[in-house]
Amino acid sequence: MPTKPLTDRSTEELTKTAKTIKAMIVVMILTSTILLTLAIVMMLHHKKFLPVLIVNFSTLPILLVNLNSLKALHKEIATRKA
Structure with a gap:
């Protein structure tokens, strides 16, 4: 399902999404x-910790995508306030 561009959304929608x-x-x-804490504890107790690290x-890529989306939302909200 295609999403609406940021310019077509209302400011309230942008704020809620942000x-x-x-x-x-x-x-x-x-x-x-x-x-990460669990992996360190498992490593110290010599258990298999690799799956937890993986x-x-x-x-991390999902987090980076969300950060970029948030940045774009804040930029759009700032242009509307200016």
């Missing part, structure tokens, strides 16, 4: 931190 993306970013950072680092 808040949602911010929440997703915070949750992803928290879970990545927890997974999952942790595989979410």
Whole structure:
């Protein structure tokens, strides 16, 4: 399903989407931190920790895409306020 361009959305929609993306970013950072801590603990106890690290680092591109989307949303909101 194609998404509407940012210029066709209302300011309220943009603000709501920005808040949602911010929440997703915070949750992803928290879970990545927890997974990294878990991997370190598992490494110290000589258990297999590689799958935990793979999952942790595989979410990094999703986080970067969300950060870029948030940046674009903030830029569009700023142009409307100016």
